[in-house]
Structures are given as structure tokens and as C-alpha cells.
Amino acid sequence: MRAERTGAPRRLDTRQVSEDLLRAALDTLPIHVAVLDANGTAVAVNDTWNSFTEPHPFIGQQYGVGTQFLELCRTEMRDCPEEARKVLAGLREVLERRQQRFEMEYACPDPDGKERWFRFRALRSERGGGARIILLHEDITERKRAERELQERERLFRLMADTTPGLVWMCDAQRLFTYFNRRWLEFRGRRIEQERGRGWMDGIHPDDRRRWEEEFAAAFAAQRPFELEFRLLRADGEHRWLLGSGAPLSDPAGQFGGHIGSCVDVTDRRRAEEASRFLAEASNVLASSLDYQTTLGAVARLAVPQIADWCAADVLGADGSLQRLAVVHADLGKVELARELERRYSVDLEADRGLPNVLRTGYPELVSEITDELLAEMAGDAEHLRILRSLGLRSYIIAPLIARGRTLGALTLMTAESGSRYGMSDLAFAENLAGRAALAVDNARLYREAQDLNRMKDEFLATLSHELRTPLNAIVGWAHLLRDGKLDEETTQRAIETINRNAKVQNQLIADILDVSRIVTGKLRLNLRPVELPPIVESAVETMRPTAVAKGVGLETQIDAAGGLVSGDSDRLQQVVWNLLSNAIKFTPRGGTVRVRLGRERSHSTIVVEDTGAGMEPHVIPRIFERFMQGDSTSTRTHGGLGLGLAIVRHIVELHAGSVEASSRGPGQGSTFKVSLPTVAVAADAESGDSGRRRAGDETGGGHAATLEGLTVLVVDDHQDARELMTAVLQQRGARVVGAASTDEALELLRTEKPDVLLSDVEMPGEDGYALIRTIRALAPEEGGRVPAAALTAYARREDRVKTLLAGYQIHLAKPVAPEELVTVVTSLTGRSG
Known part of the structure; x- marks a missing residue:
């Protein structure tokens, strides 16, 4: 110094x-x-x-x-x-x-x-x-350099921690948590001051907290790494499954300084594992029985609470009615409340949201957050809304049960108490489950139908044998007697008449069988031309009058001379009236009455055949037009026949773009059959009387040909020749035609051209005609969602027709389609009339 x-x-x-x-x-x-x-x-x-x-x-x-x-x-x-x-x-x-x-x-x-x-x-x-x-x-300087290096390392650590997809944390040697990265704070929706210390532990699921604390304390005491899964509350109120892991920290002196760790959201993985186990278990349940009503109920019970707080299963009946098979919740009191709400508030099958919309369109519906506005929309009244709010509904998925292109019902999954919200992965799972359930329902119904068809086939063969042998017995017997030449003149004449009458009966039986064969193979063709209905109905009535008189049944008619001009095959239309009259006379006892009425209802002509006969059981009516269907197929039945007549009636009427329906007030109270056929326009100077009827039967139809002036028709077919043919036919009648070769092109033309009618092929590469009509029916009416549509297909089986109608078409046409038949379909769909 x-x-x-x-x-x-x-x-x-x-x-x-x-x-x-x-x-x-x-x-x-x-x-x-x-x-x-x-x-x-x-x-x-x-x-x-x-x-x-x-x-x-x-x-x-x-x-x-x-x-x-x-x-x-x-x-x-x-x-x-x-x-x-x-x-x-x-x-x-x-x-x-x-x-x-x-x-x-x-x-x-x-x-x-x-x-x-x-x-x-x-x-x-x-x-x-x-x-x-x-x-x-x-x-x-050296100290500052060391501090800067430490700050840089800390900055890089924080940057890495904040950009990593995991939730990063640190705790000190006193087991107090000192650091959480940005993603952790975003996940929790809290400030770091709230999380520090042990504040974050308030978010651990109550069922997991003790397990977490015990494992963490053990790892801390042993100064070792640890790993476990637990649930932590997310900012949106949902408990998410996390895989938490930690490793011990050491200070520069090598002393234990706490733990550093991270958490990864494994909710989706756990749900996938649970879904896989659930689907396997559900598949076993569904395969355990062909009683789908029981198995769907079992699946619904299996779903709660594994994947939903509420689960409901609904199916569509053959008549389109909705049947709820099961509604499940852990609280039986809430289940009873749900049942009471079902009884009190009926489902609006035309609703644009929820179960009706899913059943109508065939598309699933996912609502991640059930808002109060949605509850108000769903509620029938203020009391209904109050109850819905009290249930705490959070999210729902409705997945359609679809098999072979048909919607059979729907499966509804809903969350409430759990607070879970469904997402796209949950929707995929629900569709998977619904697909398996639909397959089970379809298989069960197919098995039942196969049993019914097998029974009906056996009954038909037995009936056919009886119906053929009965007239044949009379023919052979009288033929032998005639050959012996020992009959007097009067008996000989009676023998000839008996043989002739029974030969006609056999001929009619064979004709019916051949007609059904043509129907099944799609070969029943119509010779369409404009025809007047009054003479057709009158001719059929006069033909059947002797039969009615012979049985003692009254035959009354009420024919409107202006019953209407239709585009049809006069012979086949007469066959329709014959079959309906024959059926009515057969089932009407002596002293009863059969009434025939021909009239007009707006753009359609109607033929009604009503009798005071045996009537029908309610369960018979929906299937009365099926082949081989008979109200009584026992050996003690009182009426003969093969059960083909009404099936032929239905098919002929539908080929004319019409409809037929049956009704009855019950056994012993008679039956009513109503045929509705679209009328066609008549020229203003059309002749009346015999001249008019003669012109109606002409090949070209002259001035009575249907006009399509002012109509725009969208024709969809991937074959150019087919499109050009339909375009030419329709343009000759005055229609404006736009053509599309694919579903995408058709949807674009639907948007830009606003067609009045859609005629679409069903079998097309890529998306077929079924996909096209489902997409269209899902649109709003102002976007073309209600456009009248007819399907053209090479398949003519009953199940093919049902499939097209359920998909959303109004008419099913089997190829090849005659030009006049095509025009008739368009006039029918648009309601054009004279």
C-alpha cells in the first residue's frame, strides 16, 4: 500500500x-x-x-x-x-x-x-x-460472462420448454413447484402465480390425487425418476388424461435440487384403447343373438358410462314409424324422466336438426357444445326447457344405423355429468359402433325375412299345387267321360263348359305367374299412350259382373266421365281393375256389395274399389302387396288364389308413375283399395266422345301428348348415349334439358340451373345415384333439397325399389325406359295435368 x-x-x-x-x-x-x-x-x-x-x-x-x-x-x-x-x-x-x-x-x-x-x-x-x-x-468480466451464459442457457431452456408440445414443470428441493411452461399455463387457463407451490394440484381429478401424491412423494424421497397417468382439469372444464414423468435435478455441487418433468395429453390414446376394447365387447354382444331389440339395449347399457352419460337406440319400422328400443343413464330416475318426456313431447319428424334429420339424410350429427339456444330450439315449451337445462347436457353425437345403403335407425350418445365434449375422433368411433349395430339389425331382419320368404315359398308351392290340381282334376275327369262317349247331350254340354271354365282358371294362374316372372326380371313392358280411364273401368266392371252376380254380390259403379286422360297401357290398366274387382268379389260374402269409383283429385285420377267383405288385420295391410302374401295361408282357408294379383297391381301402377294403397277398419269390416294415376294435359281442341277416345289410343297421341313446356329437367347418367336419348325425348315434348355425367357435375348444375325435375342413373362410377340424392336431400329447400326425383336402374327387385325410395327418390324406374314412360314420369313428378 x-x-x-x-x-x-x-x-x-x-x-x-x-x-x-x-x-x-x-x-x-x-x-x-x-x-x-x-x-x-x-x-x-x-x-x-x-x-x-x-x-x-x-x-x-x-x-x-x-x-x-x-x-x-x-x-x-x-x-x-x-x-x-x-x-x-x-x-x-x-x-x-x-x-x-x-x-x-x-x-x-x-x-x-x-x-x-x-x-x-x-x-x-x-x-x-x-x-x-x-x-x-x-x-x-468473467463473472458477467458466466451470468450471461447462464441467462442464455435459461433463455434457451425456456424457449425450448415453451415450444415443446408437452407441459413442462420444475419443483425445488422442498417439493414446491417453481416453474411451468407456456403450454402448461394455456392448458390450465391460469397464471403462473396460481400454479406455483402446490396450487396446480387443485386441478387433479379427485379420484387420482392421492395416487399422484403417493407416487410423487416416493420418487422424491428416493431421488429417482417416476411416471404415471392421471387426470388434470383443462381450462374448458374437461378432465384430460396426462402421462406425467419426472427426473431428479442436481445443483452444481451435485446436491439433489428437486425434479423436472413434463406431461403429455394421452386422452385420445386412452379413448382409442377404450374404444377398441368397447367395440370388441359390443361386437360380441351384437353377435350373441339375432334379437336385435335385446342386443341394441345391451350395447346402450354397455356405453354408459364408458363412452357416454346418456345412450339411446332408435330403429325405423317397415312402415317408417320410429321405435325407441332403449334409453340408458346411470340414474334410473333420470331414465324414467326421459321416458316421461318422450310420452309428453312427440318427435317432429320434419325437424332440420337432431334425430329426425339424421334419419332423413343418413348423415351423422355432432354437437360439441350444447348451448342454451340449442336447448330452447329443442324444447316443446317452457317446462320442457327447464327440465332439459336441469339435466346439464354438454355434448352429443347421433350416428345413423346404415346397412346396404338404407337407414335403419340411429344411435345417440350424450354427455352431461362427466363434462366431456365430443370431437371428430369420437364421431368416427360412434359411426364405427353404429355400423356394427346396423349390421346386426340388418342381419337379424334378413334372417327373419329369409324365414318368412321360405315359409311363404313353401306355402306358395303348396297353394300352387292345390290351385293347379283343382281345375286340372275337373278337366281330366270330364275329358275321360267325354272320351267314353256315354254322356247325354245336356251332360256333354255341361262337361265342355266345365272344361272351358277350368282351363281359363288355369290360364289365368299361369298368366299371373308369368307376369310376376317378368316383374322380377324387369321385362314387364308397357305400351304407353294417352288413354281415357272411364271406358277401361267400365269394361273391367262388365267383364267381372257375371262373376259377382253368380256369387250374389252387388256391383255398384260411380264413374266420372271427366275422370281424366292418363299416359298408360290400356290392357295393363284393365288388368289392374280386374284384379282389384276379382279380389273384392272373392272376399265379399253373398249379399255383400262391391263399389267402384273413378274420380279426380287435383292432378291425379283415382280408382277406388271398396267392398263389405272380410276386411284385414292391421298387421297384414303393410305387406298386402307383396308377392305370395295372403291374409290366410292355412289349409282351412276359404278363398283360393296364389297371392299374386295384388303384387301385380302394385307393380303395374308404379310403372305408370302412380301409387296404390290399401286400408281396412278391421276383420269383417271390408277393405278399400285406391289407385292414383297422374293425368296428362289435353289439347284445348281435343275431340270428345268416341273420337276423343280413339285418338287417345293412337300411337303418337296427336294433340293429347303430354307437354313439358317451361320445365327444366336435370338428367344424370355417366353414359353419353343414354343422356342424349333422354335429352332428345324430353326436348321433343318442350322441356329444357341439362345433362351431367357425374355426381359433382350434377350438384353444380342443381345449384346454377334450379331444375324442376331430376332423372338420375343409379349405377355410376365414383359416387353413385344414392349418394347424389342423399346429398341433395340434405340441402335446404331453396338450394334444391326438395327437387322431385326419379331413379333409373337396371335392377328391378323389390329390395332395389325400396332402396331407391328410402334414399330419397320418389319414383323407381327399371331400365330400359320407354320414351312415353319417361315423359309420364316427368309429368307425374311435376303435377302437370289437363
């Missing part, structure tokens, strides 16, 4: 020795030390200070004892003027006794341009009889 000397001899004493020892100690310090007097002049410096300023690059010359530091700060620190100004200000504060001490850290570049950091401290001391200022100046 250097200090001022006066040159006078001094006496060695203890105080001097202590000062020398102090100076020696100060000279060994790595810190630059200087002592200033009350004016700011250096009166002593240590060797480290001198080494720093001999001469120092920052100063340019040595500054030791005698240096005036206030002046130095004002004039010499050119490279760091701002820092020098702060030092000067702080030093003045201490010199003038306004502060006891002053401290600052500053940076200055060295001659090489590298940044160096210093720590400057000024301490005031009043000891020794005078004021002294002790300056401590320290090079802290």
Missing part, C-alpha cells in the same frame, strides 16, 4: 506494525483499492490499483496517489462518458455526506474492442480523526 511520506524519522510502534500488516494484506487483494480524502484526492492505493493504472489502456497514464478523482471522472474517461458521469455523481453524494455508500456496475470496451465489466464501490469512513472515502474497483 503506497501512502505519503514526510521524511522525518518515525518511531517503530505497535500501531505502525498493524498498519504495515494491513497494507500488505491490501496489496495481496485482487480488488483495486484506493483511499480518498475529503476533497476526492487519492492518499493511498494498493499494488493491484497501481498494476491496473501503469499506464492503464483506459486512462492512458498512471493515476495513483495524488490523483484528483473528481477531475478524472470529468475529463479522462472519454470511452465511457455516461458511466463516468454516473460515477462522478455517486462519488459526490458520498463526499458530500448525502450517502454513506455508492455502488454500480458498468461496462467499457478495452483497446481490442472487447467488452469488459467492472464493479465500482465508494464507502465513507470517519474513523481516524478525518473523513476518508474508500474506493473498491473490481474487474467482474
Whole structure:
């Protein structure tokens, strides 16, 4: 330590020795030390200070004892003027006794341009009889570099932690959590101050918290890694499954400093595993029985609470009615409440949302969040809304049961108490489950239908044998007697009449069988032309009158002469009336009455055949037009026949773009059959009477041909020849025709052209005609969702017809289609009439 000397001899004493020892100690310090007097002049410096300023690059010359530091700060620190100004200000504060001490850290570049950091401290001391200022100046460049490296490592760690997809956390040696990354805070929707310590643990699911705390405490005590799955509350209120893992931390000295870890959301993985197990179990249940009503109920019970808080299963009956097979909830009281709501509030089958919409369109419906507005839309009244709100419904999925292109019903999954919200993965799962359930329902129905068909086939063959043998027995018997030549003239005449009558019966039986064969193979063709219905009905009535008279049944007619002009095959239409009259007379007892009425209802002509006969059971009516169907197929039945007549009626009527329906008030109360046929326009100068009827039967139809003026028809067929043929036929009748070769093209034309009618092929590459009509029916009416449509297909089986009608078409046409038949279909769909 250097200090001022006066040159006078001094006496060695203890105080001097202590000062020398102090100076020696100060000279060994790595810190630059200087002592200033009350004016700011250096009166002593240590060797480290001198080494720093001999001469120092920052100063340019040595500054030791005698240096005036206030002046130095004002004039010499050119490279760091701002820092020098702060030092000067702080030093003045201490010199003038306004502060006891002053401290600052500053940076200055060295001659090489590298940044160096210093720590400057000024301490005031009043000891020794005078004021002294002790300056401590320290090079802290290495420390600063280490701090910056630490800060950079921390910055990179935070950047990495904030960008990682996982939820990162840290805890200290006291098991208090000190850090959470950005994704954790976003997941939780809370501030870091709320999560620190043990605050985040409030979000652990109550069923998992004890398990988490025990595992974490054990890992902490053993200073080992750990891993476990638990549920944590997310910001939206849903408990999500997390895979949490942690590893021990060590401080620079190697001491245990806590844990660092991360959590990964594994909810989707767990749900997929649970879904796989559930689907396997559900498949076993569905395959366990052909009683689909029982198995669907079992699946619904299996779904709660594994994948839903509520589950309902609904199926469509053969008549289109809706039947709820099951509604399941863990609380039986709520199940009874749901049943009561079903009884009190009927389902609007025309609703644009919910179960009716899914059943109508065949598309699933996912609602991730059930809002109060949606509840209000669903509610029937204020009380209904109050109950729905009290159930706490959160989210739902309705998945259609679709098999072989037909919608058989729907499966509804709904969350409430669990707080879960369904997403796209849940929708895919629900569709998978619904597909398996639909297959089970379809298989069960097919098995039942196969049993019914097999029974009906056996009954038909037995009936056929009986019906053929009965007239054949009379023919063969009388033929033998005639061959013997021993009959008198009167008996011979009766024998001939009997043989003739029974031959006609056999001929009719064979004709019916052949007609059914043509229907099944799609070969029953119509010779369409404009025809008047009154003479057709009158002719059929007169043909059947002798049969009615012979049985003692009254036959009454009410024929409107303006019954209407239809495009049809006169022979086949007469066959329709014959079959209906024959059926009515057969089942009407002696003394009863059969009434025939021909009239008009808007754009359709109607033929009604009503009898006072045996009537029908309610369960028979929906299937009365099926082949081989008979109200009584037992060996004790009182009426003969093969059960083909009404099936032939239905098919002929539908080929005329019409419809037929049956009704009865019950057994013994008679039956009513009503045929409805679309009328066609009649020219203003059409002739009346026989001349008009003669012209109606002409091949071309003359002035009575149906006109399609003003109509736009969209024709969809992937075969160009077919499109061109239909276009030519329809354009000849005045229609404007636009053609499409694919579903996508058809949908675009539907949007731009707004057609009045759609005629579509069913069998097309890519998306077929079924997909097209389902997409259209899902549209709003103003977008073309209700456009009248007819399907053209090479398949003519009953199930093919049912499939097209269920898909959304109004008419099913078997190829090839005659030109007049095509025109008739368009007029029928648009309601064109004379």
C-alpha cells in the first residue's frame, strides 16, 4: 500500500506494525483499492490499483496517489462518458455526506474492442480523526460472462420448454413447484402465480390425487425418476388424461435440487384403447343373438358410462314409424324422466336438426357444445326447457344405423355429468359402433325375412299345387267321360263348359305367374299412350259382373266421365281393375256389395274399389302387396288364389308413375283399395266422345301428348348415349334439358340451373345415384333439397325399389325406359295435368 511520506524519522510502534500488516494484506487483494480524502484526492492505493493504472489502456497514464478523482471522472474517461458521469455523481453524494455508500456496475470496451465489466464501490469512513472515502474497483468480466451464459442457457431452456408440445414443470428441493411452461399455463387457463407451490394440484381429478401424491412423494424421497397417468382439469372444464414423468435435478455441487418433468395429453390414446376394447365387447354382444331389440339395449347399457352419460337406440319400422328400443343413464330416475318426456313431447319428424334429420339424410350429427339456444330450439315449451337445462347436457353425437345403403335407425350418445365434449375422433368411433349395430339389425331382419320368404315359398308351392290340381282334376275327369262317349247331350254340354271354365282358371294362374316372372326380371313392358280411364273401368266392371252376380254380390259403379286422360297401357290398366274387382268379389260374402269409383283429385285420377267383405288385420295391410302374401295361408282357408294379383297391381301402377294403397277398419269390416294415376294435359281442341277416345289410343297421341313446356329437367347418367336419348325425348315434348355425367357435375348444375325435375342413373362410377340424392336431400329447400326425383336402374327387385325410395327418390324406374314412360314420369313428378 503506497501512502505519503514526510521524511522525518518515525518511531517503530505497535500501531505502525498493524498498519504495515494491513497494507500488505491490501496489496495481496485482487480488488483495486484506493483511499480518498475529503476533497476526492487519492492518499493511498494498493499494488493491484497501481498494476491496473501503469499506464492503464483506459486512462492512458498512471493515476495513483495524488490523483484528483473528481477531475478524472470529468475529463479522462472519454470511452465511457455516461458511466463516468454516473460515477462522478455517486462519488459526490458520498463526499458530500448525502450517502454513506455508492455502488454500480458498468461496462467499457478495452483497446481490442472487447467488452469488459467492472464493479465500482465508494464507502465513507470517519474513523481516524478525518473523513476518508474508500474506493473498491473490481474487474467482474468473467463473472458477467458466466451470468450471461447462464441467462442464455435459461433463455434457451425456456424457449425450448415453451415450444415443446408437452407441459413442462420444475419443483425445488422442498417439493414446491417453481416453474411451468407456456403450454402448461394455456392448458390450465391460469397464471403462473396460481400454479406455483402446490396450487396446480387443485386441478387433479379427485379420484387420482392421492395416487399422484403417493407416487410423487416416493420418487422424491428416493431421488429417482417416476411416471404415471392421471387426470388434470383443462381450462374448458374437461378432465384430460396426462402421462406425467419426472427426473431428479442436481445443483452444481451435485446436491439433489428437486425434479423436472413434463406431461403429455394421452386422452385420445386412452379413448382409442377404450374404444377398441368397447367395440370388441359390443361386437360380441351384437353377435350373441339375432334379437336385435335385446342386443341394441345391451350395447346402450354397455356405453354408459364408458363412452357416454346418456345412450339411446332408435330403429325405423317397415312402415317408417320410429321405435325407441332403449334409453340408458346411470340414474334410473333420470331414465324414467326421459321416458316421461318422450310420452309428453312427440318427435317432429320434419325437424332440420337432431334425430329426425339424421334419419332423413343418413348423415351423422355432432354437437360439441350444447348451448342454451340449442336447448330452447329443442324444447316443446317452457317446462320442457327447464327440465332439459336441469339435466346439464354438454355434448352429443347421433350416428345413423346404415346397412346396404338404407337407414335403419340411429344411435345417440350424450354427455352431461362427466363434462366431456365430443370431437371428430369420437364421431368416427360412434359411426364405427353404429355400423356394427346396423349390421346386426340388418342381419337379424334378413334372417327373419329369409324365414318368412321360405315359409311363404313353401306355402306358395303348396297353394300352387292345390290351385293347379283343382281345375286340372275337373278337366281330366270330364275329358275321360267325354272320351267314353256315354254322356247325354245336356251332360256333354255341361262337361265342355266345365272344361272351358277350368282351363281359363288355369290360364289365368299361369298368366299371373308369368307376369310376376317378368316383374322380377324387369321385362314387364308397357305400351304407353294417352288413354281415357272411364271406358277401361267400365269394361273391367262388365267383364267381372257375371262373376259377382253368380256369387250374389252387388256391383255398384260411380264413374266420372271427366275422370281424366292418363299416359298408360290400356290392357295393363284393365288388368289392374280386374284384379282389384276379382279380389273384392272373392272376399265379399253373398249379399255383400262391391263399389267402384273413378274420380279426380287435383292432378291425379283415382280408382277406388271398396267392398263389405272380410276386411284385414292391421298387421297384414303393410305387406298386402307383396308377392305370395295372403291374409290366410292355412289349409282351412276359404278363398283360393296364389297371392299374386295384388303384387301385380302394385307393380303395374308404379310403372305408370302412380301409387296404390290399401286400408281396412278391421276383420269383417271390408277393405278399400285406391289407385292414383297422374293425368296428362289435353289439347284445348281435343275431340270428345268416341273420337276423343280413339285418338287417345293412337300411337303418337296427336294433340293429347303430354307437354313439358317451361320445365327444366336435370338428367344424370355417366353414359353419353343414354343422356342424349333422354335429352332428345324430353326436348321433343318442350322441356329444357341439362345433362351431367357425374355426381359433382350434377350438384353444380342443381345449384346454377334450379331444375324442376331430376332423372338420375343409379349405377355410376365414383359416387353413385344414392349418394347424389342423399346429398341433395340434405340441402335446404331453396338450394334444391326438395327437387322431385326419379331413379333409373337396371335392377328391378323389390329390395332395389325400396332402396331407391328410402334414399330419397320418389319414383323407381327399371331400365330400359320407354320414351312415353319417361315423359309420364316427368309429368307425374311435376303435377302437370289437363
